[in-house]
Amino acid sequence: MDFRSDVEAMVLGVLQHEPGYGYEIAKRIRELSDDMFKYGEAQLYPALRKLEENGFVTAEWVVQEGKPNRRVYSITDEGGTFLLERQKEFERFVKKVNAVMKPVKAWSTCHA
Amino acid sequence: MHKFVTHFESDLRQVVRRGSKSPEFENPIQEITGHYSDLFEESIAQGASEQDADRSARERIGSLGQIALQILNNASRQTRGLRIQKALFWVPMAAVLYFIGSQSMLAYGLFHWTLAGFVPLTWLAIASGLVYGYGIVLARRLLWKPVTIACLLTACLLFPFYNQQRLAVAKDKAEREKNVKLYLKLQPALGRDQTAVSLYLKDQKPFAERNAVAAPIIEHSTTSKFRIDPQAQGAYLIPTGIVYNQAGLLSSYMSLSRTNDSKEAQKAWLTIGRSFYGVQDHISAGIAESQWVAEVRPWPLWYVIFGAIMVPITFQSVFFGLAVIGGIGSRVWILRGEWLRYAGVKA
Numbered sequence: 316m317d318f319r320s321d322v323e324a325m326v327l328g329v330l331q332h333e334p335g336y337g338y339e340i341a342k343r344i345r346e347l348s349d350d351m352f353k354y355g356e357a358q359l360y361p362a363l364r365k366l367e368e369n370g371f372v373t374a375e376w377v378v379q380e381g382k383p384n385r386r387v388y389s390i391t392d393e394g395g396t397f398l399l400e401r402q403k404e405f406e407r408f409v410k411k412v413n414a415v416m417k418p419v420k421a422w423s424t425c426h427a
Numbered sequence: 428m429h430k431f432v433t434h435f436e437s438d439l440r441q442v443v444r445r446g447s448k449s450p451e452f453e454n455p456i457q458e459i460t461g462h463y464s465d466l467f468e469e470s471i472a473q474g475a476s477e478q479d480a481d482r483s484a485r486e487r488i489g490s491l492g493q494i495a496l497q498i499l500n501n502a503s504r505q506t507r508g509l510r511i512q513k514a515l516f517w518v519p520m521a522a523v524l525y526f527i528g529s530q531s532m533l534a535y536g537l538f539h540w541t542l543a544g545f546v547p548l549t550w551l552a553i554a555s556g557l558v559y560g561y562g563i564v565l566a567r568r569l570l571w572k573p574v575t576i577a578c579l580l581t582a583c584l585l586f587p588f589y590n591q592q593r594l595a596v597a598k599d600k601a602e603r604e605k606n607v608k609l610y611l612k613l614q615p616a617l618g619r620d621q622t623a624v625s626l627y628l629k630d631q632k633p634f635a636e637r638n639a640v641a642a643p644i645i646e647h648s649t650t651s652k653f654r655i656d657p658q659a660q661g662a663y664l665i666p667t668g669i670v671y672n673q674a675g676l677l678s679s680y681m682s683l684s685r686t687n688d689s690k691e692a693q694k695a696w697l698t699i700g701r702s703f704y705g706v707q708d709h710i711s712a713g714i715a716e717s718q719w720v721a722e723v724r725p726w727p728l729w730y731v732i733f734g735a736i737m738v739p740i741t742f743q744s745v746f747f748g749l750a751v752i753g754g755i756g757s758r759v760w761i762l763r764g765e766w767l768r769y770a771g772v773k774a
Contacts, residue, residue: 337458338465355489356462360455361497383432383461386454 322354322362324401327371327394334389336377337363363388371397431467431481436460442495455498463488508566515559 329335329343341359344352354362366372371394377385390398439459443452463484470480488494499510563569 336461338462341462355487356459356494356497360458383436383464384457385461386458 321401322358323366323371324398324405325352325354326359326362326366326388327390327398327401330372330388330390331395331398334387336385336387340388366394369393369397429464429467431477432460432464435463435467435481435485439491439494442491443498452498459488459494459498505566505568508562508564508568509570511558511562511565512570515562 325344326340329340329347335343337356337359340363341354341356344354363372363374367374367388370391372388372390374386374388377387379385436456439456443456466484466487467480470483471477475483499507
């Protein structure tokens with residue numbers, strides 16, 4: 316399972332702290348992951364749309380003066396439950412990966 | 428709003444509208460524009476010029492075409508379904524045009540070409556029917572406007588064939604009874620007055636009575652086209668062009684002409700009888716004391732009108748029947764995909 320592509324869980328992870336709009340969500344993911352996860356608009360907005368369809372987030376328009384209006388997303392209880400499930404699943408995944416990949420002796424980190 | 432933001436919004440709107448003009452896309456356009464605006468301001472705050480900020484924001488946003496595609500693909504099921512139906516509207520039209528074209532080809536005796544050409548069309552119609560069906564299922568509604576236009580246009584395009592008196596298409600059927608009677612029934616594909624042309628040997632049927640009301644009545648206009656003149660009486664229908672198929676049998680096409688000379692008519696038909704039926708003796712015997720004539724029974728007007736309505740409807744019914752089958756099939760396929768995802772087989 317590729318968690319890197321699990322944009323929906325990432326978005327929910329950010330929104331559990333506070334509501335946010337598209338640009339803000341993408342920025343927070345990038346910052347929190349030290350630039351490891353950089354989601355473009357092509358990935359972010361379909362994910363938000365799907366989360367909204369599934370009832371995991373709600374959205375409302377915030378009118379701005381002289382600027383385009385913003386659509387601010389908030390996580391719902393269902394979204395929180397879904398996030399928890401994803402986190403547990405990810406922990407199981409990491410555990411299994413570790414069980415397989417954990418080094419059994421001290422390998423040298425550089426090659427001659 | 429900043430002019431660059433306005434410009435971006437206008438660009439995005441233009442690209443999205445190429446795909447659809449649905450008002451449903453207003454929100455995503457606004458949202459993406461907002462995103463661009465934030466990226467633009469971020470660059471400005473970092474000291475970039477407006478041009479650089481615009482370039483940077485557009486780069487980070489990505490290709491407008493792709494964004495538009497995303498917006499269109501993320502449209503509601505109904506909008507997507509309706510888009511599919513609108514997009515495929517031309518397919519039944521193409522099929523109808525081809526159908527008419529094939530009728531013209533029939534008239535010129537290019538039967539093999541017609542058959543050969545019809546196969547890809549059939550597949551195209553089936554394929555588009557499946558996709559159309561998918562559109563209906565997605566939208567959960569049938570777009571009546573294209574269907575109505577399609578049916579009407581089909582009717583209009585086909586209707587001339589009911590009035591256009593093309594040459595009679597002969598049915599590959601000849602019945603011989605006893606030893607002097609020969610029926611050759613000519614059946615045109617479509618045509619109001621040219622249908623059900625039957626040829627009789629006069630002496631074997633009470634044809635004298637018939638002859639009084641329904642004499643052969645064909646007025647020759649071109650070598651391959653005839654116009655029936657209901658007022659004409661007493662002429663003889665004669666073959667002018669016979670097409671044989673690969674098996675050496677009489678094909679479905681026969682060019683006909685008209686003559687007032689009974690001997691000429693006899694001679695023409697006798698030639699056919701000899702070459703095709705191989706019953707020269709019997710025909711000769713028949714002809715010696717008979718007169719070849721033709722009876723033309725025009726289709727009644729109500730039949731023409733009924734046909735003009737029913738043929739396209741039937742045609743469309745087949746098309747939409749396929750669409751419904753396709754719709755159900757595609758729905759099953761979607762459910763299968765969802766199930767596989769649920770079962771964890773597919774990511």
